[in-house]
Each structure stands twice: as C-alpha cells, then as structure tokens.
Amino acid sequence: MASTVTPLFPAAIFCCSTNSPSGTSTFSSSSNPIPTRRLKAEHTDAGHLRANTTKRTDGFSAENMRRFEKIRDNGAPATRPFSLEDPENRRSVKDYLEQTKDLVRSVDGGPPRWFSPLDCAAFSRLNDSPLLLFLPGIDGVGLGLIMHYKKLGEIFDVWCLHIPVKDRTPFSELVKLVEKTVRSEHHRSPNRPIYLVGETIGACLALSVAALNPDIDLVLILANPGTSFRQSQLQLLIPLLEVAPESFQLSLPYMLSLVSGDSLRMVEAIFQQGLPLPMTIGELSSDLVAMSSYLPVLADILPTKTLLWKLQMLKSASAFSNSRLHAVKAETLIISSGRDVLLPSQKEATRLHQLLPNCMIRNFEDTGHFIFLEDDVDLVTIIKSTSFYRRSRHPDYVFDYIPPTPSEFKKIMESNQWIYVATSPVMLSTLDTGKIVRGLAGIPSEGPVLFVGYHMLLGIDLAPLVAQLLIERNILLRGIAHPMMFMNLQKGTLREFSSFDTYRIMGAVPVSGKNIYKLFSSKSHVLLYPGGMREALHRKGEEYKLFWPEQSEFVRMAARFGAKIIPFGVVGEDDIGEVFFDYEDQIKIPYLRDQIEELTNQVVKLRNDTNGEVANQPVHLPGILPKLPGRFYYYFGKPIETEGRKHELRDREKSHELYLQVKSEVERCIAYLKEKREKDRYRNILPRLVYQATNGFTSEVPTFEI
Structure with missing residues (x-):
C-alpha cells in the first residue's frame, strides 16, 4: 500500500465565517435536523458561495503573516511537549448512513443543489481559504466526505453537491451547473484556486468542467474516477436492471460494497470462506445487526430505477469526459483503491497519469470503492503530503504550510519506530555557558534558528532529529529539501516518490533563497545540509566527509535576520550499514547509467537557478550492506550569534570566515562523537536490549560520560 504517511528512511535528500446565500433555509426536517446549510435549489444562486481574498503586497499579505505567526507560535517551544493524543474524533460510516437517511427522506425531489456541512462551517478557517466543491459518486447524496469534515473545514470553504434520488438531470446539465458555479466563484475571487473533489461520476464531472x-485555476482530486466504466463489470448490470421489476432489490453483499471496502470484505468472508478467524460470533452478530438496520437506507439511496439511471449516467459521463481529456490542463491528483470491485481503478489511474500533463497518483492497496469512507484514509493528510494545498495561483511552501496534527505525527512515529529501536539515538546539546548536556536543552527556543550539519547516508538521521525536537521541545524543524521531493516526474521515467510524502507533511520546502528568506522572516527553525545530495549519496569510504560548496550565502542570509546558527554533527551510519554498490559501480551498467542520466537531467532542469558541483550531482540509490545495528549520536554545538553583524557580514571575506568556522565546528562535532562513542558500552544493540529488558523498554539507555 502506498500509504500517505510513509517512513522517513527512503532516500531522504536535503540540500543547500462562511456566509450562506440570501434567502436560504435549513436543509433538514423539523423533527431531525441535518447538520448542513443549504444553497437555494435554483442554479443561479450558486454564485453566492463565500469568496474572500486578501490582497498581497510584495508576496506577503497581512493575513499570511498573521497565519504564519500562529503556526510559528504553535510550533515554538512551550512549557509542555508536543502531544501525541488524537483529539480528532472522526465520524464513521454509521454517521454517513444516519445523516443520509435524514437527507434522502427529507428531500423528495427538485433539482440538484449545493449545501455546506455545518461540521465544516463550525471550524475557524482563514479568510482566504480556497473553495472546495465536492462532487458525489454514484450515490449522489453529497455526504461522501463526512469523515473528513472537521479537518477540511479548518483549511477549506467546503460545499457539497446533492442530487436527489428522484432527480433525472442528465450529465451534460450537471456539467453546466458545476461550470456555472465555478465561473461565478472565479469571477468573485480570480486569485483563489477552486478544488473539485469527485468520486466516480463526480470525477467525470470534475474532468469535464476542467476541460x-x-x-x-482548478485543482482536481479524483477518487476512483468513472472514466474506466467501459472496462468495468458495472455495464453488465444495465440490461439486467432494464428488465427488473420495481420490487427488485440488490443483494446484501453488493449493497454493503457501496458503503465500504471493509464491509465488503466482511460479507465476502461470510458468504465465501466462512467466518473470519479474528471475528467472534458475538462481534459478527452485532455487526450484521447494525448493518442490517441500515439496509432500508441503502435501498432508499439507490432503488432499482435510480440505480439504472445512475449507471446510464455513468456510461455517458465516462464517454463525455474521456473525449475531452486532451483539454484538461488542471493540476490533478488521482486517489485509487486496490480492492475496488466496481471499477478497475488502479489501472485507470495509470492511464490517466499518462494522458494528463500535470497529474500525480496515490494508490491505496487495501481500500474499497468508496475510499473516502475508509477509516485509514485521511483526505487532508493526502493533500498535505502531496503538496496540493495552496491558497493562491502559485504554491507557497512556507505560508501555505499546515503543521502536522497529532494523529499524523503519531503515524509517522509509528512507521519510523524501528529506527529508534535499532539505533537508540543519543542527543547532546551545548548550553550558552559552553557546557555539553544530554538532551536538547541547549537549543534556542526563539527563532530564527539555522541548523547546519552533516547529511548522513540516505538521510536516515532525519527521523530521530525532527521527531525529537518536536516531542521534547515542541520545535517544528523546517528542512531545506532537494527539489526532487516536489517534482512531478516525466511520464514513464519512475514511479511517483510517495516515500517523500512524510517530509512534506513535516514541513520540508524546496531549496531556494526565496524560501529561506520567508522561513527566517517567520522566525522558523530551519534545517540546512550544505553538502546536500553529494553527502547523502556518497561513495564507498566517504562516510563523515563534508562536501560543501564554496559559496557562503546562508551566512549572509542568517545575518540579515539575526538568526542563530547551530552547527551539529551526527555519526552512526557506519554502525548500521556499508556502501558496497555506489555511483561508480552503477554507471558501468548501461541500463542504470541511462536511468541515472535521465533523472539527473530532470533535476538539473528543475534547478536551473543553481550552479556548481553540488547542484548537478547525479541522482542514484547506492546499494548498502546492513550490519548488526549500532547507535546514532547527535551533537549540537554552541549557537553562533549573527545578531548585530548584518553589515559586517555583507563583506564576502568576513562571511566566508564565518562559513569556514561553521564548517570547522561541524567537523569538530563529528570528531567528538567518533571519539566518545568508543567508550559507550551500549553502542551495540545487544547490550541495549539487555538493559531495556532489565529496566523497561521505555527506559533511556545510558551512554558515555560527557
């Protein structure tokens, strides 16, 4: 499964208030109110969606600065550590069915209409939040994002399309409805992107409107798009339903398959393989009773004639959108399910990726057709991890950034837990007095702060570094990253780098002087590896060797904002693995040489603003021979002050002297750790395991005397 939250390990490379339209009414029955707000059914009122943007001045709006100050304050060291508790309390499939029952039975007919979920409107969002229009799938209810309302409502202005069960509006008219809304909102806020999130038929709608x-400026997020209808088994149902009597109802397994992949797998296990082993009779009975109570709701959503109409519409929608794919220029993210029993979604995602010019894929192997109703799928996390969130025409990796939630960070920690177990990291810092202490007490609380250090092989030092700063000091470290982590590879080159998703969630930004300027101006804690890819993908025998460029630009930038510079070293890569198949070996193999050259050329084009040896390093993945795990050691030197030295460090010679001082300090930190670790009797994993078995596996393992 290509999960949205992935380990930090693989090839980490860092381098140098909603207003409802006038005249609307509550969209509910008086006896059982639905948590939604309604737009009038008339199509002309679609333009009343809230659109409120803030003008920018020289790239920094007042709203942007206030927003980032809030992020900075939340990420700055506080009196308590970062909490791993999950306060989200997401809704469930049961909530979807409950609200669907009320919605379907309270709205008998009428044309399609928009509504805004109160779950979204209740949360405080930014004045310039982008608009998100949800286009439903075959159910047409419009509640498909119910499990995501809370997080979506914090960063989007969310409106959902509801298509009543008895409505027979043809697909071409639905396209006009959505198009009219999009044009109206674009006219009101031309600099604000509009997100179209669609599943199945809704995905066809989004593609058609974009074409x-x-x-x-549209951003498309397509879940299991219905453009693959001609390759699906669904088309076989059309002739069957055409001759079916009114009383005909679909079987229990099929009805449940429309709800969630988990329900489908439960039913398959019951009807095909007997009871699932982990499920007791009591659990099975309660599940079946709970689900069976909602069968009338499912029948209300898709009675026989409505299902026939929806399948016929899906057929025309697929043809309509496929004929216009060549005209789609919008930024597109395709989310596909590996266990979609209704459509060949993963094959279709690959096909669309080849046809659409600005397209990215995220595959989820263990999900069913209605992917947004799966417990393990978080739409906001997917958007954040793919860098698809922006509030203006151009992405701003600094001011558009949304810090990780506790649940997101917890998943990242769990996926990287093996690094902590295998390496038991030791972290040392230096107080203002020059005293070395274990822990991160020597790290300045107030930014801007620039961490400058050595980049370990494959960046495997990143997970403990970033996580420990957030847990122990509540400091969110923003990494200056290689642009390859944000690039959309050319078709047919390599698969999408979903392994980089975690870095984007944790705040990495592409390397550029503009981004560093913004980070310093927002008083962030910034991580920079001047050696970049050359250090992270070094050759055999080059561990702990610095490959820094001659330029000292980061010194002058730090001095401009009075940032503290913290040189640091990290050792331990030679205790867990050894390079045995490096770049020199790989270029001797024609196929690998061609792959390296093609990917490197793409990266060089992307970095046309950067020159020099470091900027044009070949992109490859060295072969590593694992060892019995040793231990990681981090040493943060005494902060170097640049406050008040802005004019002094404008002089190139003076700034270069400080640059060499920082480099020398990093080398000193590495040398100190290499010497000290020889006296650590817990350097090997076996003594550490014995110690933890005796003292508790959560106990801190001792190390050398400081």
Whole structure:
C-alpha cells in the first residue's frame, strides 16, 4: 500500500465565517435536523458561495503573516511537549448512513443543489481559504466526505453537491451547473484556486468542467474516477436492471460494497470462506445487526430505477469526459483503491497519469470503492503530503504550510519506530555557558534558528532529529529539501516518490533563497545540509566527509535576520550499514547509467537557478550492506550569534570566515562523537536490549560520560 504517511528512511535528500446565500433555509426536517446549510435549489444562486481574498503586497499579505505567526507560535517551544493524543474524533460510516437517511427522506425531489456541512462551517478557517466543491459518486447524496469534515473545514470553504434520488438531470446539465458555479466563484475571487473533489461520476464531472475551463485555476482530486466504466463489470448490470421489476432489490453483499471496502470484505468472508478467524460470533452478530438496520437506507439511496439511471449516467459521463481529456490542463491528483470491485481503478489511474500533463497518483492497496469512507484514509493528510494545498495561483511552501496534527505525527512515529529501536539515538546539546548536556536543552527556543550539519547516508538521521525536537521541545524543524521531493516526474521515467510524502507533511520546502528568506522572516527553525545530495549519496569510504560548496550565502542570509546558527554533527551510519554498490559501480551498467542520466537531467532542469558541483550531482540509490545495528549520536554545538553583524557580514571575506568556522565546528562535532562513542558500552544493540529488558523498554539507555 502506498500509504500517505510513509517512513522517513527512503532516500531522504536535503540540500543547500462562511456566509450562506440570501434567502436560504435549513436543509433538514423539523423533527431531525441535518447538520448542513443549504444553497437555494435554483442554479443561479450558486454564485453566492463565500469568496474572500486578501490582497498581497510584495508576496506577503497581512493575513499570511498573521497565519504564519500562529503556526510559528504553535510550533515554538512551550512549557509542555508536543502531544501525541488524537483529539480528532472522526465520524464513521454509521454517521454517513444516519445523516443520509435524514437527507434522502427529507428531500423528495427538485433539482440538484449545493449545501455546506455545518461540521465544516463550525471550524475557524482563514479568510482566504480556497473553495472546495465536492462532487458525489454514484450515490449522489453529497455526504461522501463526512469523515473528513472537521479537518477540511479548518483549511477549506467546503460545499457539497446533492442530487436527489428522484432527480433525472442528465450529465451534460450537471456539467453546466458545476461550470456555472465555478465561473461565478472565479469571477468573485480570480486569485483563489477552486478544488473539485469527485468520486466516480463526480470525477467525470470534475474532468469535464476542467476541460471546458482551462483558463480557470482548478485543482482536481479524483477518487476512483468513472472514466474506466467501459472496462468495468458495472455495464453488465444495465440490461439486467432494464428488465427488473420495481420490487427488485440488490443483494446484501453488493449493497454493503457501496458503503465500504471493509464491509465488503466482511460479507465476502461470510458468504465465501466462512467466518473470519479474528471475528467472534458475538462481534459478527452485532455487526450484521447494525448493518442490517441500515439496509432500508441503502435501498432508499439507490432503488432499482435510480440505480439504472445512475449507471446510464455513468456510461455517458465516462464517454463525455474521456473525449475531452486532451483539454484538461488542471493540476490533478488521482486517489485509487486496490480492492475496488466496481471499477478497475488502479489501472485507470495509470492511464490517466499518462494522458494528463500535470497529474500525480496515490494508490491505496487495501481500500474499497468508496475510499473516502475508509477509516485509514485521511483526505487532508493526502493533500498535505502531496503538496496540493495552496491558497493562491502559485504554491507557497512556507505560508501555505499546515503543521502536522497529532494523529499524523503519531503515524509517522509509528512507521519510523524501528529506527529508534535499532539505533537508540543519543542527543547532546551545548548550553550558552559552553557546557555539553544530554538532551536538547541547549537549543534556542526563539527563532530564527539555522541548523547546519552533516547529511548522513540516505538521510536516515532525519527521523530521530525532527521527531525529537518536536516531542521534547515542541520545535517544528523546517528542512531545506532537494527539489526532487516536489517534482512531478516525466511520464514513464519512475514511479511517483510517495516515500517523500512524510517530509512534506513535516514541513520540508524546496531549496531556494526565496524560501529561506520567508522561513527566517517567520522566525522558523530551519534545517540546512550544505553538502546536500553529494553527502547523502556518497561513495564507498566517504562516510563523515563534508562536501560543501564554496559559496557562503546562508551566512549572509542568517545575518540579515539575526538568526542563530547551530552547527551539529551526527555519526552512526557506519554502525548500521556499508556502501558496497555506489555511483561508480552503477554507471558501468548501461541500463542504470541511462536511468541515472535521465533523472539527473530532470533535476538539473528543475534547478536551473543553481550552479556548481553540488547542484548537478547525479541522482542514484547506492546499494548498502546492513550490519548488526549500532547507535546514532547527535551533537549540537554552541549557537553562533549573527545578531548585530548584518553589515559586517555583507563583506564576502568576513562571511566566508564565518562559513569556514561553521564548517570547522561541524567537523569538530563529528570528531567528538567518533571519539566518545568508543567508550559507550551500549553502542551495540545487544547490550541495549539487555538493559531495556532489565529496566523497561521505555527506559533511556545510558551512554558515555560527557
């Protein structure tokens, strides 16, 4: 499964208030109110969606600065550590069915209409939040994002399309409805992107609207798009339903398959393989009773004639959108399920990726057709991890950034837990007095702070470093990253780098002087590896060797904002693995040489603003021979002050002297750790395991005397 939250290990490379339209009414029955707000059913009122943008001045709006100050304050060291508790309390499939029952039975007919979920409107969002229009799938209810309302409502202005069960609006008219809304909102806020999130039929709607409006800034998020209808088994149902009597109802397994992949797998296990082993009779009975109570709801959503109409619409929608794919220029993210029994979604995602010019894929192997109703799928996390969130025409990796939630960070920690177990990291810092202490007490609380250090092989030092700063000091470290982590590879080159998703969630930004400037101006804690890819992908026998460029630009930038510079070293890569198949070996193999050259050329084009040896390093993945795990050691030197030295360090010679001082300090930190670790009797994993078995596996393992 290509999970959204992935380990930090693989090839980490860092381098140098909603207003409802006038005249609307509550969209509910008086006896059982639905948590939604309604737009009038008339299509002309679609333009009343809230659109409120803030003008920018020289790239920094007042709203941007206030927003980032809030992020900075939340990420700055506080009196308590970062909490791993999950306060989200997401809704469930049961909530979807409960609200669907009320919604379907309270709205008998009428044309399609928009509504805004109160779950979204209740949360405080930014004044310039982008608009998100949800286009439902075959159910047409519009509640498909119910499990995501809380997080979506914090960063989007969310509106959902509801298509009543008895409505027979053809697909072409639905396209016009959505297009009219999009054009109206674009006219009101031309600099604000509009997100179209669609599943199945809704995905076809989104593609069609994007094809007809290439001049509007649209971002498409397509879940299991219905463009693959001709390759699905669903088309076989059309002739069956055409002759079926009114009383005909679908079987229990099929009805449940429309709800969630987990329900489908439960039913398959019951009807095909007997009871699942982990499930007791009591659990099975309660599940079946709970689900069976909602069968009338499912029948209300898709009665026989409505299902026939929806399948016929899906057929026309697929043809309509496929004929216009060549005109789609919008930024597109395709989310596909590996266990979609209704459509060949993963094959279709690959096909669309080849046809759409600006397209990215995220595959989820263990999910069913209605992926947004799966417990393990978080739409906001997917958007954040793919860098698809922006509030203006151009992405701003600094001011558009949304810090990780406790649940996101917890998943990242769990996926990297093996690094902590295998390496038991030791972290040392230096107080203002020059005293070395274990822990991170010597790290300055107030930014801006620039961490400058050695980049360990494959960046495997990153997970403990970033996580420990957040846990122990509540400091969110923003890494200056190689642009390859943000690039959309050319078609047919390599698969999408979903392994980089974690870095984007944790705040990495592409290397550029503009981004560093913004980070310092927002008083962030910034991580920079001047040696970049050359250090992280070093050759055999080059461990702990610095490959820094001649330029000292980061010194002058730090001095401009009075940032403290913290040189640091890290050792331990030689205790867990050894390079045996490096770049020199790989270029001797024609196939690998061609792959390296092609990917390197793409990266060089992306970095056309950077020159020099470090900027043009070949991109490859060295072969590593694992060892019995040793231990990681981090040493943060005494902070170097640049406050008040802005004019002094404008002089190139003076700034270069400080640059060499920082480099020398990093080398000193590495030398100190290499010497001291020889006296650590817990350097090997076996003594550490014995110690933890005796003293508790959560106990801190001792190390050398400081």
